[in-house]
Amino acid sequence: AQKVTQAQTEISVVEKEDVTLDCVYETRDTTYYLFWYKQPPSGELVFLIRRNSFDEQNEISGRYSWNFQKSTSSFNFTITASQVVDSAVYFCALSEAQGTGRRALTFGSGTRLQVQP
Amino acid sequence: EAGVAQSPRYKIIEKRQSVAFWCNPISGHATLYWYQQILGQGPKLLIQFQNNGVVDDSQLPKDRFSAERLKGVDSTLKIQPAKLEDSAVYLCASSLVRTGRTNEQFFGPGTRLTVL
Numbered sequence: 753a754q755k756v757t758q759a760q761t762e763i764s765v766v767e768k769e770d771v772t773l774d775c776v777y778e779t780r781d782t783t784y785y786l787f788w789y790k791q792p793p794s795g796e797l798v799f800l801i802r803r804n805s806f807d808e809q810n811e812i813s814g815r816y817s818w819n820f821q822k823s824t825s826s827f828n829f830t831i832t833a834s835q836v837v838d839s840a841v842y843f844c845a846l847s848e849a850q851g852t853g854r855r856a857l858t859f860g861s862g863t864r865l866q867v868q869p
Numbered sequence: 870e871a872g873v874a875q876s877p878r879y880k881i882i883e884k885r886q887s888v889a890f891w892c893n894p895i896s897g898h899a900t901l902y903w904y905q906q907i908l909g910q911g912p913k914l915l916i917q918f919q920n921n922g923v924v925d926d927s928q929l930p931k932d933r934f935s936a937e938r939l940k941g942v943d944s945t946l947k948i949q950p951a952k953l954e955d956s957a958v959y960l961c962a963s964s965l966v967r968t969g970r971t972n973e974q975f976f977g978p979g980t981r982l983t984v985l
Contacts, residue, residue, distance in 0.1 A: 796977070
């Protein structure tokens, strides 16, 4: 069975601080995908990134960066120089990549990020 | 490109009543998902369709929940009868199908259901 753990329930930072959101996952699959989604107060889930299990290269997109470490089953997300608009709930999710065709996401419980001005 | 559409956005009913939600996925997306998101939790899959066939409904409470996707496009999710614990946001998502790949899912705005 798949499981995603986001141990940080809520984080509060002051604008311009860097913040890292932790994600630890469990799966028996050898091939899988990891995702991060953002859920702002409006409620709609916004896709941020997809990473497959064969690609451990870290990725940077503007102020966002992701650190995938297969050895520790972690896929952490860092926001550099946080802004008030980053305030949202962030979800880490896991999906199988082959076989049965089941592509549903297994989500963590989310981390609520509050960026204070 | 239009996103995933859902209606209604909000619904308040009393327990034991029935309710239905509608979803229109992004054009061309063969895979459609219904998720339930209880307050303070991550979304949990209820059912996955590929075209008009069910791929995974293992977590759907079939004694009260049903879903269909006629003609492989729009989908409806029904609850009959509703219980208090069904209060949640019901999210619809869709994705493309590409052989050997798992693709990002695009989510609709959700329907917030309150059962009194």
